[in-house]
Every structure is written in C-alpha cells, then in structure tokens.
Amino acid sequence: MTRLLLIGPPGAGKGTQAERLALAFDVPAISTGDIFRYNVTTNTPLGLEVKSFMNAGAYVPDTLTNAIVADRLKEADAATGFLLDGYPRTTDQVAELDRLLGAEGTQLDVVVLITADTDEVVARLLKRAAEQGRADDTAEVIRHRLDVYTEQTAPLIDVYSARGLVVTIDGLGAVEVVTDRILVALAERGLRASTTTL
Incomplete structure (x- = not known):
C-alpha cells in the first residue's frame, strides 16, 4: 500500500x-485536472457541475472537488494505493482528505515536495508556451502563477511538515535523475518501488 501526494510549482516536472x-509503485496517478476533464467530456452529473463553474471562469469549489476525489478514491484501482497530484490545494481540502482516509483507517505515507529555481521554471514554461503557441503565457503571467502557487501551497506544506511527512526533492536535472532522487528518498522512508523499469 503506497499513498503519495506530489506537490510542486508549475513547470517543475x-x-x-x-x-x-x-x-x-503500480498505483494510479490521480490528477484533479484530469478528473475534471474526464467528467466534463463524459457529461457525468459531477462533470456538468464542474463545467458550469469553468464556463463562468470561476474556481471549482472545495465541496465539488472533494466529492470528485472521494468518488475517484473509491474505484478499484485505488484500493492498493494512489498518487495524488493537484489535490489537496487548500487546508480545507487537507481536512477532507484526512477524513476520507481516516474513514478507511489509512493516511498519506509521504508528501513529495518538488522544488525548482524560479528563473529556471519561468524559462521552462516560456519555452513550453512558445512550442504550444500560447502567447498569453508571458513571463509576468507565469511569475504570477508561481506566486499564487507559493501562497496557496505554503500552508499545506506547513501542515504536512508538522506531521513529518514531507520529503523535499530538487526538481532540476534530467527526468530520470529526478525520479531516482525521489525513489531514493521514498526508500529511506520504507517505500520501495515495485518496479525500477521506467
């Protein structure tokens, strides 16, 4: 059973x-962004609710996000563990995740915090924006997104650090090198990958 949470700024990989x-670790990667998109494209009742907020340019409220994640965690593939990406984003969502896992008699094993130099991340995201033709992703916009990320996630990192769950990983370098850093840190916490063939 492996239950991980991945936190990191946009562009950190x-x-x-x-x-x-x-x-x-042979567990599903559960991304709230992916779940929102899936529910919207398949027109589920939750998806229709999400779409109404997205169309209005509003944030999806915690209650709806919590419901969608709770629904996903009940699926069979998450029974042996999961990796959360993009949830929780607020301290209220942390409390709800605690409640969901507590009801199952479980909790998160490790929170992997991927860090990256701001200038390097801005350069990465500008390159990605140019490749994808996203002219609205300017350096100023990207730096604002990074500021919002820091502001929103700092309280979460404090909560999980106080529980001794956070491992901090340098996100700069080749993809394989960063993965190895994470696997070593997790092994030190007693979590060993079921496969090393990536």
Missing part, C-alpha cells in the same frame, strides 16, 4: 514525475 512514480 510534477506531471511527468507523477506518471513515472505511478508506474514504479
């Missing part, structure tokens, strides 16, 4: 590492 770690 969190999505890539989430995929690799999910494969290494």
